[in-house]
Amino acid sequence: MTAATAEHLRVVVDGLPVPILHPPAKTLRAVAVAAHLRVVGHDRVVCFTSGNAAQALRDAGLDVLAVGAGQELQPGRWWQLGEIARVWPDRFDATSGHLPLPLMVALAHRLRDHLGEIAPGPWLVPTGSGETLCALGMAYPGADLWALTHLDTHTDHHPGMPLAPLVAARRVVDARVATVLPC
Secondary structure, three states: OOOHHHHHHEEEEEEEEEEEEOOOOHHHHHHHHHHHHHHHHHEEEEEOOOOHHHHHHHOOOEEEEHHHHHOOOOOOOOOOOHHHHHHOOOOOOOOOOOOOHHHHHHHHHHHHHOOOOOOOOOOOEEEOOOHHHHHHHHHHOOOEEEEOOOEEEEHHHOOOOOEEEEEEHHOOOEEEOEEEOOO
């Protein structure tokens, strides 16, 4: 199952179908990052990724050093934010879940502009790093947003991720044990 198919799925939680909110978050995020970097006259980023974020950043015109399965470099272990900054001081860390708060707010605005008004929910949000879930929470503070993890390789969620406590503060649905059906 791939992230692209999430829009064609429904998940049953406690016997009720819960819709999946699946905006083009990586594209909107890449545009926000590129806009920020253009202001500071910089286009070089490093991105620990399963692939989607790095490709979206490249599509936005950035010089991307991608680290992850199938990328230029293999991480071998979990890297902390400070380690990434120390090893690549000349590159902006564009890893999902590592964006500074002003960029998260910019992403929230872009998500709201793209989606418009949404029903209060509940909504399932495919969640890996937690960045999209957190940005949607800023964009829609009254919405009932639940994390949907382990839907595919792009939504693997690990407790060591910087935004893990914010994800854990919401209802979390693990696709490995939920009922996931085609629409």
